[in-house]
Amino acid sequence: MRILLFSGKGGVGKTSLAAATGLQLSRLGYRTLVMSVDPAHSLADSFDLETALFHSKTGDPYRIEERLAIHEVNIQKEIKRHWREISSYVISVLRTTGISDVEAEELAILPGMEELSAMMYVNQFRREQRYDVIVLDCAPTAESMRFVSMPTTLEWYMKHIFPFQRGLLRAVRPFANRVSPVELPTDNYFANIQDLFGRLDGIGELLEDPRTTSVRLVTNPERMVLRETQRAFVYFSLHGLTVDGVIVNRVLPSAVTDAFFQEWLASQGRIVEEIEAYFAPVQVKRVPLFGHEVLGRERLEELARALYEEKEDPAAVVRTEAPYTFAKRDGHYEVRLLLPFAVKGEVGLFKKGDELVVEIGTLRRHIGLPTSMAALSPSHARLENRILTVEMKEI
Ligand SMILES: Nc1ncnc2c1ncn2[C@@H]1O[C@H](COP(=O)(O)OP(=O)(O)OP(=O)(O)O)[C@@H](O)[C@H]1O
Ligand SMILES: [Mg+2]
Numbered sequence: 001m002r003i004l005l006f007s008g009k010g011g012v013g014k015t016s017l018a019a020a021t022g023l024q025l026s027r028l029g030y031r032t033l034v035m036s037v038d039p040a041h042s043l044a045d046s047f048d049l050e051t052a053l054f055h056s057k058t059g060d061p062y063r064i065e066e067r068l069a070i071h072e073v074n075i076q077k078e079i080k081r082h083w084r085e086i087s088s089y090v091i092s093v094l095r096t097t098g099i100s101d102v103e104a105e106e107l108a109i110l111p112g113m114e115e116l117s118a119m120m121y122v123n124q125f126r127r128e129q130r131y132d133v134i135v136l137d138c139a140p141t142a143e144s145m146r147f148v149s150m151p152t153t154l155e156w157y158m159k160h161i162f163p164f165q166r167g168l169l170r171a172v173r174p175f176a177n178r179v180s181p182v183e184l185p186t187d188n189y190f191a192n193i194q195d196l197f198g199r200l201d202g203i204g205e206l207l208e209d210p211r212t213t214s215v216r217l218v219t220n221p222e223r224m225v226l227r228e229t230q231r232a233f234v235y236f237s238l239h240g241l242t243v244d245g246v247i248v249n250r251v252l253p254s255a256v257t258d259a260f261f262q263e264w265l266a267s268q269g270r271i272v273e274e275i276e277a278y279f280a281p282v283q284v285k286r287v288p289l290f291g292h293e294v295l296g297r298e299r300l301e302e303l304a305r306a307l308y309e310e311k312e313d314p315a316a317v318v319r320t321e322a323p324y325t326f327a328k329r330d331g332h333y334e335v336r337l338l339l340p341f342a343v344k345g346e347v348g349l350f351k352k353g354d355e356l357v358v359e360i361g362t363l364r365r366h367i368g369l370p371t372s373m374a375a376l377s378p379s380h381a382r383l384e385n386r387i388l389t390v391e392m393k394e395i
Helices: 014-027 051-056 075-082 084-095 101-107 113-128 141-179 187-199 203-208 223-238 259-279 297-307
Strands: 002-008 032-036 062-065 068-072 133-137 213-219 243-251 283-288 324-329 332-338 347-352 355-360 363-368 377-384 387-393
Touching: 002 014, 002 141, 002 223, 014 032, 014 068, 014 133, 014 213, 014 243, 014 297, 032 113, 075 084, 075 113, 075 187, 084 101, 084 187, 113 133, 113 141, 113 187, 113 203, 141 223, 203 213, 213 223, 223 243, 223 259, 223 324, 223 363, 243 259, 259 283, 283 297, 332 363, 347 377, 355 387
Parallel strands: 002 133, 002 213, 032 068, 032 133, 213 243, 243 283
Antiparallel strands: 062 068, 324 332, 332 387, 347 355, 355 363, 377 387
16 A cells, blocks of 8 residues: 655645545546545545535545545544543543633644544555555644654653553552542543554554655745745654655746746746755656636646646655665764765765755755754765765764
8 A cells, every 4th residue: 555645834735736646546546545634624625525415424535436535534523433531531631620611622632633543544444455545635744744753752652651650540549539639540541542552553664664655745936835845854754754756836837928927937947946956866846836726626637637647656656765864873963865876076065054965076965954963063974885874963
């Protein structure tokens, strides 16, 4: 099974491009699911589905045609299905603070529940082998990061905190409930957490395997948007996910000759070039700005034609190696960079703001650094088997 994750800044076109990709995949014969991980769903709207019909059935994937289904994770239904013990505990704690039941119920929808629920579905569908490709339409970048970092965080919690908390509570509960105004979580609560964790088993490896999961970053040819795209690229790499495509959406067609747009055309041209240089060797695709919204089946097909060649397979595995990785070894930080081809010449390394710039011969690569490494400078580099390892130190 393949997972294609569409991420990017708010409003850049993630939902439209994910939906168009779903159409292309199903046309090629893949059993395809487009799943929305964004709590502010717009997937059904994008297909211009009769909302009432769709929402009466939400909670499960909704089949649009033989090989194409869409799924908007419905958090209320999910809570009933999977989170009952956890949320009723949270509600009982919130009630003791004097807030109303309705408010408590609203607040008990904890950040991350949608993402976790979506991940459980991905895992379940993988086990059932129900689909060949799952296209994930993500929430804007910050939430997508939460989505991909969740397995690591949870694993840490389950290893270090969970057994301790559970053991401790077993011991103190008989006494504590008599003196504490806050009810302590029951054993069911812990059983619920354990069950949820079990459902997520293996999802971390799935997301980090480039033969399964690819990230497609959607951007617009504007500087502000590009900055966020670069940050997203860094963070996906940091979490071990492979970005194998960048899509620049809403590029002004060159047929636009109106004087009003001349400055836009020039700046977009520059930024698209910059995007290609920055993300190389990752493939960069351009999609024009249409003269209308992308709404409904026909428009989505038009978008799919702009995005893909007729027989082009969006699920093809085009990269199996992350372009760069970050690591901490023997107390120092390292950036490992995969070079697209054997290069010769002097290696030049320098910092520019919070980026590491690597120059080898005529090749130049900008690497955004994660916060933990942003204050460090390159101290040493070695090249072995097309992998350049740069040591980062405080200087
Ligand atoms: N190439 C395009 N030309 C014209 N309109 C477009 C194009 N791509 C997307 N749109 C329109 O832009 C709007 C936003 O697109 P979309 O909902 O796909 O973005 P999004 O990134 O999913 O947004 P959000 O972050 O809110 O989820 C929609 O009305 C869509 O129809
Ligand atoms: Mg969207």
